[in-house]
Amino acid sequence: MRKRWLILAGVIVMSVSLFGSFTNQPKKFRNSDSDYMVSSGGMIEMIGAYIKADRAAPTPVKPIPLRQIPASELDAPESESVVYRLGHSTVLIRMDDQYVLTDPVFSKRASPVQWMGPKRFHPLPIEIRDLPSIKAIVISHDHYDHLDKNSIRALKDKVEQFVVPTGVGSHLRNWGIPAEKIEELAWWESFALGSLHFTATPAQHFSGRGLTNKNSTLWASWVIEGREGRIFFSGDSGYFSGFREIGERFGPFDLTLMETGAYNKLWRSVHMMPEESVQAHLDLGGRAMLPIHNSTFDLALHDWYEPLERAEITAENWGVKLLIPVIGAPVKLRNPLPTQSWWRELLVEKNR
Structure with a gap:
């Protein structure tokens, strides 16, 4: 019962956050397609959904396979x-003999505490x-499961440059990151760092780390x-629609790292369903897709493995090369080897 109330407390905060983000009050940043997210009625529906939720497998019952x-x-x-x-959504990329790290979250919890x-x-x-020197850390937005204060501080001396959306640099400077190590970009702006080039592109989401700073920083892909x-x-x-435009401007891509998890029909406008993630990959002109934003934290109402199952079925039906590696396993950027459906070995018999 205590756990249920803790979950409810968290979703109330999240619901207020979502609702507050999309009122008619002036705000600094907006989405290009739509700013609708959740109405007050939707907020009540969301809280009710969490209270009534009876999931078979919100988290794995056995340790998931992992490669150190x-x-x-x-x-x-x-x-x-x-x-x-x-x-x-933390991915270590080795390209041109340099390392790039996305949305580093190394803490035990994706939370302000x-x-x-x-x-x-x-x-x-x-x-x-144990990480090597990092050429650049790339941040997508300032939510706690993507921008982790403890991880940023611990990585400070390993990183040459932090590449972030407009406004996110204020968090980093407050945490002791020197201003000269921070590059802030608006959508469609680019930054070159040696042989690597980074371009901030649109995403349909929102930002904020509390109830008073909604959408005060930009979010980006x-x-x-x-x-x-x-x-x-x-x-x-x-x-x-932005995925198609990004694909037209920059595609094809050797690999797409696509959000596939923490979704629900109640907040579909800001978190894709798995089938939409595969469609976005196709819009982008991706050659291979690696689903992220799953299998680490319980952030929604679906079973922990559902994003992987739905993405795999959709990719197979649509002829998409899907890569779902064990956490920690290397995946080649060019001509990657097929991966196995490792999560199925962890499912209790009634869920298979």
């Missing part, structure tokens, strides 16, 4: 570009202290380009 990444592997010369999914909130349900495949390839990082987004 040896620090020596990251220091060794590598002829091909690779990506490592570290959990949720570490004694309450969504708890990580797998260990880290590598600790921050990202195009990451180097000599050895091109990657799209979705951040968080509902499905919208």
Whole structure:
């Protein structure tokens, strides 16, 4: 019962947050397609859905398979570009013999406090202290499951540049990151760092870390380009027309890192359903898709494995190359090897 009330308290805060983000009051940043998210009636419906939820598998009943990444592997010369999914939307990218890290969250919980909130349900495949030097950290937006204060502070001395949407730099400066290490971009703006090029592209989402700063910073998806390839990082987004425009401007992509998790019909405008994630990948002109934003934190009402199942079925039906690696396993950017449906071994018999 206590757990149910803690969950309810969290969703009330989230619901107020969502509702407050899309009132008629003036605000700094808006979505390009639609600013509708949830009405007051929808907020009540959302709270009711959480109270009534009776899920079979909100979190894994057994430890999920995980590959520990040896620090020596990251220091060794590598002829091909690779990506490592570290959990949720945290992805370590090796391209042009340099490392890029997306939305680093290494804390135990995706929360403003570490004694309450969504708890990580797998260990880290590598600790921050064992990471190599990072050329750039790319942030999609300032929500707690994407911008983690403790992780940013711990990574400070390993990182050459933080590449963030407009306004997000204010958080970093408050946490002790020097201003000269922060590059803030609006949608369609680009930044070159050696052989790597970063372009902030639109997403349909929102921002804010409290009840008084809704949409005061920008949210974005990202195009990451180097000599050895091109990657799209979705951040968080509902499905919208912007994916097709991004694909027309920058596609095709060797790999798309697509949000696939923490969705619900009640907040579909800001978090894609799995089928929409696959459609967005096609809009972008992606060659291979790697679903992110799943299998680490319980942030919605679906079972933990459902995003993977639905994405796999859709990708198979639509002829999409889908990659769902074990956390910590390397995936080649060019000509990646097929992955296995590892989550099925963890399902209780009645859920298979």
